[in-house]
Amino acid sequence: MYLRQTCQQGAGMFYAGTANPIRISRETEEQMTDKLHLKVVDRRSFVLGASAVAALGALAPLGSTPASAKAWQDFMKEAIGDAKPAEGKVKVDLPEIAENGNTVPYKIHVDSPMSESDYVKSVHVYATGNPGPQIIDAQFTPLSGKAYVKSRMRLAKTQDVVVVAQMSDGKAYMGKATVKVTIGGCGG
Amino acid sequence: MAKPRIKVPKMAKVGEIVEIKSMISHKMESGRRKDKKTGKVIPRKIINALKVTFNGKLVFSASLHPSVSANPYFAFDFKVPGSGDMVFEWTEDGGKVITAKKSLKAA
Numbered sequence: 053m054y055l056r057q058t059c060q061q062g063a064g065m066f067y068a069g070t071a072n073p074i075r076i077s078r079e080t081e082e083q084m085t086d087k088l089h090l091k092v093v094d095r096r097s098f099v100l101g102a103s104a105v106a107a108l109g110a111l112a113p114l115g116s117t118p119a120s121a122k123a124w125q126d127f128m129k130e131a132i133g134d135a136k137p138a139e140g141k142v143k144v145d146l147p148e149i150a151e152n153g154n155t156v157p158y159k160i161h162v163d164s165p166m167s168e169s170d171y172v173k174s175v176h177v178y179a180t181g182n183p184g185p186q187i188i189d190a191q192f193t194p195l196s197g198k199a200y201v202k203s204r205m206r207l208a209k210t211q212d213v214v215v216v217a218q219m220s221d222g223k224a225y226m227g228k229a230t231v232k233v234t235i236g237g238c239g240g
Numbered sequence: 241m242a243k244p245r246i247k248v249p250k251m252a253k254v255g256e257i258v259e260i261k262s263m264i265s266h267k268m269e270s271g272r273r274k275d276k277k278t279g280k281v282i283p284r285k286i287i288n289a290l291k292v293t294f295n296g297k298l299v300f301s302a303s304l305h306p307s308v309s310a311n312p313y314f315a316f317d318f319k320v321p322g323s324g325d326m327v328f329e330w331t332e333d334g335g336k337v338i339t340a341k342k343s344l345k346a347a
Binding site for chain 2: 154155156166179182183184185186187188189190191192193194195196197198200201202203204205206207
């Protein structure tokens, strides 16, 4: 409403200001103000859209904020000590889209012979976007036969789930999966 | 509350890899939910650990965090070394332990 008024005022002033005022029919004037009005709205929605994009951009690198980076470092230290995890060997099976963040099924499989001398010692699951990112810390033994676990997790929002596995010789591997969460599952 | 259910095959061959499934009914109160009436935070009460042994030897264990779904379900593999008993132990916040046992016969 406010915008429309200013438009009309503006238009009126324009015509009043011209040295030789031309009489224009009401219709044409309305058409012109409509045009002006449209233009203004267009610019406004463009500005709004742009600011929304900027806000999203600010949220996106949440994983690299100092607090979460510290949490990640603490988690890694506790999970695998000073070992540097390499990519591979860890297969994380998660749905691409989880409709309900309260129970998201997942399967983890780590490639290993699981013999007495060479087996997967531990597997740690970390949800990067959860208020409490740790999910489980599992221990396996050669009796496990395969380093495989299937369970269900809670996910607060769309995020990456990272799995770190440590072998009996101390080497570490990691795998990752991205899940799109429709309804978050950590209570409000 | 806290009723365990486990699935272990009754019979298996020595050296065979079988899948063991377990579930325990538990709310897994995360400590982040608020009571809708009073607005107070409901204190955390989860099952924080699961330990599975076969004839006293560790097969699989896990520490659980609040991000584990309610009614925690775990399935894992087990390489049958012989006949024996599989014992599950769930530990709740506060130290209460719930146990379940299943026997397996190996051929």
